[in-house]
Amino acid sequence: MTMPDASPPVLAIRSLRKQFGQHVAVDDLSFDVPAGTMLGLLGPNGAGKTTTLAMATGLLQPDAGSAWVLGADVWQDPAAAKGRMGVLPDGIRMFDRLTGAELLRYSGLLRGLGEPEVRDRATELLDALGLAEAGSTLVVDYSAGMKKKIGLACALIHAPRLLILDEPLEAVDPVSGQTIRQILRAFVAGGGTVVLSSHVMELVESLCDRVAILAEGRLLAHGDLDEVRAGVSLQQRFLDLVGSHDLGEGTLAWLRSS
Numbered sequence: 178m179t180m181p182d183a184s185p186p187v188l189a190i191r192s193l194r195k196q197f198g199q200h201v202a203v204d205d206l207s208f209d210v211p212a213g214t215m216l217g218l219l220g221p222n223g224a225g226k227t228t229t230l231a232m233a234t235g236l237l238q239p240d241a242g243s244a245w246v247l248g249a250d251v252w253q254d255p256a257a258a259k260g261r262m263g264v265l266p267d268g269i270r271m272f273d274r275l276t277g278a279e280l281l282r283y284s285g286l287l288r289g290l291g292e293p294e295v296r297d298r299a300t301e302l303l304d305a306l307g308l309a310e311a312g313s314t315l316v317v318d319y320s321a322g323m324k325k326k327i328g329l330a331c332a333l334i335h336a337p338r339l340l341i342l343d344e345p346l347e348a349v350d351p352v353s354g355q356t357i358r359q360i361l362r363a364f365v366a367g368g369g370t371v372v373l374s375s376h377v378m379e380l381v382e383s384l385c386d387r388v389a390i391l392a393e394g395r396l397l398a399h400g401d402l403d404e405v406r407a408g409v410s411l412q413q414r415f416l417d418l419v420g421s422h423d424l425g426e427g428t429l430a431w432l433r434s435s
């Protein structure tokens with residue numbers, strides 16, 4: 178498959194498909210993410226968001242289709258594609274017998290940065306994310322939110338062109354959440370591009386300028402935030418597209434105490 182555009186989008190997803198046994202998790206999925214935008218990937222539990230992001234970042238081999246980062250095919254030219262992105266995967270598997278500072282240093286060196294640059298950036302990132310004191314603590318002893326933040330720091334340290342973040346604010350406290358929002362806004366203002374998955378509509382509405390809504394591995398809506406919202410709230414639009422699930426009368430009646 179060839180990339181048709183002369184100036185390619187930062188991320189191009191083309192006909193991606195993934196099947197687990199009989200279950201099709203992602204089905205013929207295609208969309209682009211233009212430079213300098215932040216796309217929120219939404220969908221109910223099991224919609225295929227994590228599977229899509231894992232295929233887009235070279236962590237999971239697709240059954241069909243391709244993903245391109247700034248014109249580099251993630252599966253044909255992984256070194257070029259991966260060098261341009263920073264990834265915060267779901268259920269972070271990290272070298273948790275390192276301290277936070279060691280993990281960050283390791284990530285920076287792995288990305289080809291020199292020692293002084295790694296040291297300066299790591300100090301700044303740990304400080305910005307409220308992990309300065311925890312820098313000498315083993316990552317295995319971090320809380321869920323702290324693991325999320327050190328994972329984000331590792332994704333940022335080489336100043337990538339594209340950030341792909343699976344639920345970046347999940348388990349993060351409100352103070353750090355505010356900092357992460359500021360970091361992401363500044364990253365995009367500086368020409369970077371972000372793709373993030375989330376279940377928090379407020380986060381996507383306040384941060385993202387583009388939205389993609391997935392259900393059962395297929396794209397239900399995609400485009401500018403206002404285009405997708407179509408005059409209602411994102412929450413309402415999401416429920417309209419995906420279908421709400423009202424509990425029938427009498428369901429869980431045994432929970433009532435009187």
Ligand SMILES: Nc1ncnc2c1ncn2[C@@H]1O[C@H](COP(=O)(O)OP(=O)(O)OP(=O)(O)O)[C@@H](O)[C@H]1O
Nearest residue numbers: 197200201202220221222223224225226227228229
């Ligand atoms: N490794 C796997 N083996 C088998 N099935 C899988 C695997 N990974 C994902 N699935 C299935 O693929 C579907 C999509 O899962 P995925 O994790 O991509 O959804 P998601 O949109 O990220 O969900 P959530 O919002 O709950 O995190 C689900 O039905 C899930 O059970």
